[in-house]
Amino acid sequence: xxxxxxxxxxxxxxxxxxxxxxxxxxxLKPGERIAAVRDMAAEAGVNPNTMQxxxxxxxxxxxxxxxxxxxxxxxxxxxxxxGAKAALAQAYVxxxxxxxxxxxxxxxxxxxxxxxEKEENNGNx
Amino acid sequence: xxxxxxxxxxxxxxxxxxxxxxxxxxxLKPGERIAAVRDMAAEAGVNPNTMQxxxxxxxxxxxxxxxxxxxxxxxxxxxxxxGAKAALAQAYVxxxxxxxxxxxxxxxxxxxxxxxEKEENNGNx
Amino acid sequence: xxxxxxxxxxxxxxxxxxxxxxxxxxxLKPGERIAAVRDMAAEAGVNPNTMQxxxxxxxxxxxxxxxxxxxxxxxxxxxxxxGAKAALAQAYVxxxxxxxxxxxxxxxxxxxxxxxEKEENNGNx
Amino acid sequence: xxxxxxxxxxxxxxxxxxxxxxxxxxxLKPGERIAAVRDMAAEAGVNPNTMQxxxxxxxxxxxxxxxxxxxxxxxxxxxxxxGAKAALAQAYVxxxxxxxxxxxxxxxxxxxxxxxEKEENNGNx
DNA sequence: GTGGTCTAGACCACT
DNA sequence: GTGGTCTAGACCACG
Numbered sequence: 001x002x003x004x005x006x007x008x009x010x011x012x013x014x015x016x017x018x019x020x021x022x023x024x025x026x027x028l029k030p031g032e033r034i035a036a037v038r039d040m041a042a043e044a045g046v047n048p049n050t051m052q053x054x055x056x057x058x059x060x061x062x063x064x065x066x067x068x069x070x071x072x073x074x075x076x077x078x079x080x081x082x083g084a085k086a087a088l089a090q091a092y093v094x095x096x097x098x099x100x101x102x103x104x105x106x107x108x109x110x111x112x113x114x115x116x117e118k119e120e121n122n123g124n125x
Numbered sequence: 126x127x128x129x130x131x132x133x134x135x136x137x138x139x140x141x142x143x144x145x146x147x148x149x150x151x152x153l154k155p156g157e158r159i160a161a162v163r164d165m166a167a168e169a170g171v172n173p174n175t176m177q178x179x180x181x182x183x184x185x186x187x188x189x190x191x192x193x194x195x196x197x198x199x200x201x202x203x204x205x206x207x208g209a210k211a212a213l214a215q216a217y218v219x220x221x222x223x224x225x226x227x228x229x230x231x232x233x234x235x236x237x238x239x240x241x242e243k244e245e246n247n248g249n250x
Numbered sequence: 251x252x253x254x255x256x257x258x259x260x261x262x263x264x265x266x267x268x269x270x271x272x273x274x275x276x277x278l279k280p281g282e283r284i285a286a287v288r289d290m291a292a293e294a295g296v297n298p299n300t301m302q303x304x305x306x307x308x309x310x311x312x313x314x315x316x317x318x319x320x321x322x323x324x325x326x327x328x329x330x331x332x333g334a335k336a337a338l339a340q341a342y343v344x345x346x347x348x349x350x351x352x353x354x355x356x357x358x359x360x361x362x363x364x365x366x367e368k369e370e371n372n373g374n375x
Numbered sequence: 376x377x378x379x380x381x382x383x384x385x386x387x388x389x390x391x392x393x394x395x396x397x398x399x400x401x402x403l404k405p406g407e408r409i410a411a412v413r414d415m416a417a418e419a420g421v422n423p424n425t426m427q428x429x430x431x432x433x434x435x436x437x438x439x440x441x442x443x444x445x446x447x448x449x450x451x452x453x454x455x456x457x458g459a460k461a462a463l464a465q466a467y468v469x470x471x472x473x474x475x476x477x478x479x480x481x482x483x484x485x486x487x488x489x490x491x492e493k494e495e496n497n498g499n500x
Numbered sequence: 501g502t503g504g505t506c507t508a509g510a511c512c513a514c515t
Numbered sequence: 516g517t518g519g520t521c522t523a524g525a526c527c528a529c530g
Contacts, residue, residue: 006131006132006133007131007132007133008131008132008133021227024228025227025228025229026229085228085229088228089225089228089230089238090238092221092224092225092228093221093235093238093239093242094242095221096217096218096220096221096239097239097242099217100214100217102146102150103149103150103210103213103214103217104150104151104210105214107239107240107242110218110239111236111239111240113214113215113218114218114221114222114232114235114236114239115232115236117218117219117222117232
């Protein structure tokens, strides 16, 4: 997991998003055990309490669940993951369209530019 | 002109980008006189020197030119503007594709989602 | 480094030229660390900000580069230095020819006067 | 006559040099009547007293002479003019050589660069 | 310590 | 009034 922060958004919110992105992108697989709070906090360079808060929030959202004594796990409810993934993708699409429209591009032109970019590779890392 | 800053990037760099966006998006038209340094600075809530630095940089890039005593003007070299616009759009496209690929979407799916969003309006601002 | 200014040209521009001359003439060698902004400014008797501006401009031109925390260095791109040196020499030649032509001297006479001046030394500094 | 000043050297000294250059370059011909002090002063945009001082100095040097009632004239002593011309040219040569040497060029290279510049035209204005 | 950024306020040249 | 330059002094990030 790679961590990076900016100073505008509360750190715990950024943690939530980054872990959520890890789950949604498949880097953290459904049912997989995730690292202990203290370890993740150390890795991300934040206070364990902050990381704890983020993970509790993710638990409330249904992305992870914890099992007393054995650790914390990514949900294996594919529906939740896929729903979040779709929402995130939709947000990207909206941002993209919004920006391009501000520049004066039409949908046709956007599609054309998208098509002009050749596929890099068709396997996943 | 609408101003907004984050605390990560130097203010003058954000000023450059925002003014450039204004020009490239057509909000500031080619040849048009832009507000005086002191006025723009006041409007953006920054020190006149900071705004001055940004505008000088934009001048070096060829987006504006200044006439001692009479003011500062957007370039009327359409090629420069169009070039920057294309570069900016390309950057948006790349960011979009990159993010969507990280989520595991294919080009086909991206295009589909783009097409699914209905056109807001088909005139130009 | 020897500093001298006239009151017609902006100080920062004169600083640029003098540092550039130092690099191009070999007084400041490729890759060499140059004095800290504050020190150079004190030595030249100008405000640190003014010296900073000059050095940033030189950085933009590729003559120096800076490393946060450790200092500023002359470029080791010999091509840039040699290019600037050639351009400067060409400017000298042009000025010389222009002045002499205004006085009514022919190329032949110029060459003769040049040849008449005996070489001071034939080693390099 | 074209006038231009910088703010470092006393104006009267700059006037002397510029008039002397006019004479030496042949723009003001030997024996020719030159404009009245008041007119030259007006043309150059300086105080008549300053111009007067410059011309008196030129008179002392032998470049001009005045005739009560009929005006001021360029000397027709060719020797004086040619001497000054040679001195001026020599100064140009010395400056040129000095600058080029500082850059590390040899006499041979200077001569080569001089020869590389093709003659613009071979008549005089 | 280094370079980088920002603010405040002054003065100049142009028109 | 405009833009352009300069100074003074502050604070930050990096190492």
